[in-house]
Amino acid sequence: MKLEELMERIYLPGEARKLVRNERIGVKEYGLWKDRFDRDIMQFIEEWKLIEDGYTWALEFYLKLALDTYEEYRKKGYGDQVFVQTFYDITIWCRECERKYGVYGLEELAWLGQSVKMMLFRLGRLQFEPIVTDKEMRGESQVIPAETRALNVHIPAGEPLVYEECQKSFQQALDFFGQEYQVFVCDSWLLSPHLKEILPRACNIIRFQNLFQVTEVDYDSLQPETRIFGEVLADHRLYPEDTSLQKRAKEYMLSGHKLGTGVGFFIIQ
Numbered sequence: 001m002k003l004e005e006l007m008e009r010i011y012l013p014g015e016a017r018k019l020v021r022n023e024r025i026g027v028k029e030y031g032l033w034k035d036r037f038d039r040d041i042m043q044f045i046e047e048w049k050l051i052e053d054g055y056t057w058a059l060e061f062y063l064k065l066a067l068d069t070y071e072e073y074r075k076k077g078y079g080d081q082v083f084v085q086t087f088y089d090i091t092i093w094c095r096e097c098e099r100k101y102g103v104y105g106l107e108e109l110a111w112l113g114q115s116v117k118m119m120l121f122r123l124g125r126l127q128f129e130p131i132v133t134d135k136e137m138r139g140e141s142q143v144i145p146a147e148t149r150a151l152n153v154h155i156p157a158g159e160p161l162v163y164e165e166c167q168k169s170f171q172q173a174l175d176f177f178g179q180e181y182q183v184f185v186c187d188s189w190l191l192s193p194h195l196k197e198i199l200p201r202a203c204n205i206i207r208f209q210n211l212f213q214v215t216e217v218d219y220d221s222l223q224p225e226t227r228i229f230g231e232v233l234a235d236h237r238l239y240p241e242d243t244s245l246q247k248r249a250k251e252y253m254l255s256g257h258k259l260g261t262g263v264g265f266f267i268i269q
Helices: 003-009 014-021 027-039 041-048 054-076 080-101 109-116 163-177 193-197 204-209 223-229 244-254
Strands: 121-123 126-132 149-154 183-188 213-218 261-267
Touching: 003 014, 003 054, 014 054, 027 041, 027 054, 041 054, 041 109, 054 080, 054 109, 080 109, 080 121, 121 163, 126 163, 163 204, 193 204, 223 244
Parallel strands: 149 183
Antiparallel strands: 121 126, 126 149, 183 261, 213 261
């Protein structure tokens, strides 16, 4: 797969493609930075912060990393569809970078690095990350012991959370990773039990949440505000009310409540 084909298949915006076509990163420079990326991604990110026009640079660099990863996908027999779905995340974060900073590029380098290192895969609507749980998770009716092999579920932005599509994704994950993974875990604002106080019980978010046994809630998390409103504001009165979820969440917070981020699991029976 070539760079132009990759950009087309992940629906990268036209203006972003033009920036990448300038090919700022030569073969030698790419090799040096890829070695840094492979050796220590956190140190790589610290050095990347010193690059002029770093967001645009990162977009080109991560697209080239994705092309290298594509070769690894082929060696393992993974299909093109999984590759394209997984690296569509570049487009999602590229658009977010433009929304926040007015320039097409990337800043979520650690997160996208998981896809490059084949630690994270998108299968349909959801993303999955094979993990081993680091502590016991105790739900209302079941307990997951520490060191259980599980699939950590992530929910990409940009599309409705259609319950039926999520169900298809869970099945795809079982087919892709193998039957030894029978447990799904999730750490997300979508698992906040307080969403049931502001959303209809039959909506997709609540139906998704009801799959999981919630084991803890982090009330200090700002993820709900980031995901619902796009940013965190000190004055909650300034949050937009463009959607019914925004309106209800804003009213809830202005009344002195917190939504929090929930952690939970469910076991395939």
